[in-house]
Amino acid sequence: MDFLPFTRPSIDEATIASVAEVLRSGWITTGPKCREFEEALSARYGGRPVRLVVSATAALEFALRLAGVGPGDEVVTTPLSWVATANVVLAVGARPVFVDVDARTRLIDLDRIEAAIGPRTRAIIAVDLAGLPVDRNRLYAIARARGLRVIEDAAQSMGAAWNGREIGCDGDLVAFSFHANKNITTAEGGCLVMNTAEEARLFEKLRLQGVTRHADGGMDVDLLGYKDNLTDVAAAIGLGQLPHLETFNRRRAELAARYLARIDPALGLDLPSPDGTTGAARGNWHMFQPLLPLARLTITRGEFIAAMRARGIGVGVHYPAMHRFTLFRDLGWRDGDFPVAESIGERTVTLPLFPAMRDSDVDRVCAALIEVLAPALRETAA
Ligand SMILES: Cc1ncc(COP(=O)(O)O)c(C=O)c1O
Numbered sequence: 001m002d003f004l005p006f007t008r009p010s011i012d013e014a015t016i017a018s019v020a021e022v023l024r025s026g027w028i029t030t031g032p033k034c035r036e037f038e039e040a041l042s043a044r045y046g047g048r049p050v051r052l053v054v055s056a057t058a059a060l061e062f063a064l065r066l067a068g069v070g071p072g073d074e075v076v077t078t079p080l081s082w083v084a085t086a087n088v089v090l091a092v093g094a095r096p097v098f099v100d101v102d103a104r105t106r107l108i109d110l111d112r113i114e115a116a117i118g119p120r121t122r123a124i125i126a127v128d129l130a131g132l133p134v135d136r137n138r139l140y141a142i143a144r145a146r147g148l149r150v151i152e153d154a155a156q157s158m159g160a161a162w163n164g165r166e167i168g169c170d171g172d173l174v175a176f177s178f179h180a181n182k183n184i185t186t187a188e189g190g191c192l193v194m195n196t197a198e199e200a201r202l203f204e205k206l207r208l209q210g211v212t213r214h215a216d217g218g219m220d221v222d223l224l225g226y227k228d229n230l231t232d233v234a235a236a237i238g239l240g241q242l243p244h245l246e247t248f249n250r251r252r253a254e255l256a257a258r259y260l261a262r263i264d265p266a267l268g269l270d271l272p273s274p275d276g277t278t279g280a281a282r283g284n285w286h287m288f289q290p291l292l293p294l295a296r297l298t299i300t301r302g303e304f305i306a307a308m309r310a311r312g313i314g315v316g317v318h319y320p321a322m323h324r325f326t327l328f329r330d331l332g333w334r335d336g337d338f339p340v341a342e343s344i345g346e347r348t349v350t351l352p353l354f355p356a357m358r359d360s361d362v363d364r365v366c367a368a369l370i371e372v373l374a375p376a377l378r379e380t381a382a
Contacts, residue, residue, distance in 0.1 A: 015240025056177030056190030128157035131286030268293035
């Protein structure tokens with residue numbers, strides 16, 4: 001039987017042809033395709049300025065720079081995310097201050113944010129883990145009351161919505177990722193949705209060596225920039241992907257609904273919050289992540305993953321709680337600081353979910369879950 005990976009991009013022949021066209025055109029780095037993709041994204045987000053970069057990591061780091069976050073500042077965020085979320089805080093010389101997550105949504109616990117805000121706090125980075133949006137009403141109410149900037153790490157939540165408004169249309173600075181695993185891709189890439197033309201100009205300088213070009217052909221450099229501009233090859237992929245976002249996300253939602261309906265409840269898996277439970281949140285099902293009932297199992301997560309792989313099914317881990325990584329331990333964070341995130345990080349597994357999957361693939365995963373987990377369940381709950 002074919003190996004079923006946990007994710008796989010869907011790239012159509014028209015997109016492949018458009019990439020070939022760029023390669024033949026003589027202009028393969030940043031150029032007309034990047035501008036066209038930026039315009040398409042800007043149109044999607046109500047005319048807000050959008051600029052492309054090589055990764056959401058770069059977009060997030062530049063967002064912190066636009067927000068004026070630097071040495072001595074603190075940024076409140078979740079420990080349950082890809083480590084990029086906190087690495088960018090360190091990259092600008094600031095300190096990440098973690099806040100535990102809500103057990104149901106697995107997103108930053110908004111009830112605990114206030115206690116983490118101090119005199120040095122400048123910003124909150126909110127992460128829409130697995131494409132489920134953080135409560136934007138409460139997030140922005142807190143930020144406004146405390147005079148903080150908000151950076152939305154929407155790396156995983158393209159096409160998701162809050163209160164019927166697509167993520168990116170509202171809010172402060174919003175970063176999306178086009179990494180190969182995301183709901184649409186440019187292979188590697190990302191973008192930032194901004195508020196003003198002035199922010200967009202600063203972003204353009206940051207992504208390309210700090211250069212400002214003058215109309216007469218001259219140039220100046222007045223700040224230290226990076227080399228993070230996207231290529232037209234990548235932008236052509238993005239232009240081919242964008243029109244499919246709704247269809248892809250609809251298919252993801254169907255597959256997730258099938259998992260939710262068909263995973264055997266007797267296995268004791270803690271299933272992800274179903275779409276729209278809060279009423280206002282509409283996720284994009286970027287990932288489908290049950291939590292293993294480890295206390296009741298005679299096997300480890302590693303053994304579970306190996307047993308699924310032996311049945312031709314790829315399973316990922318997204319993510320261990322990042323305050324437990326050496327880099328963050330060295331800043332003083334310890335085991336036990338964020339028990340909810342730690343427990344989710346230890347138990348989470350990412351099952352296959354991507355638009356080209358068939359219903360029968362979901363059924364195959366559900367059958368494998370029974371084969372692997374049922375014999376490993378202890379008689380009584382520990
Ligand atoms: C929540 C989150 N933030 C940031 C990133 C960084 O995105 P990129 O890989 O495009 O730099 C990712 C990518 O996996 C992510 O999942």
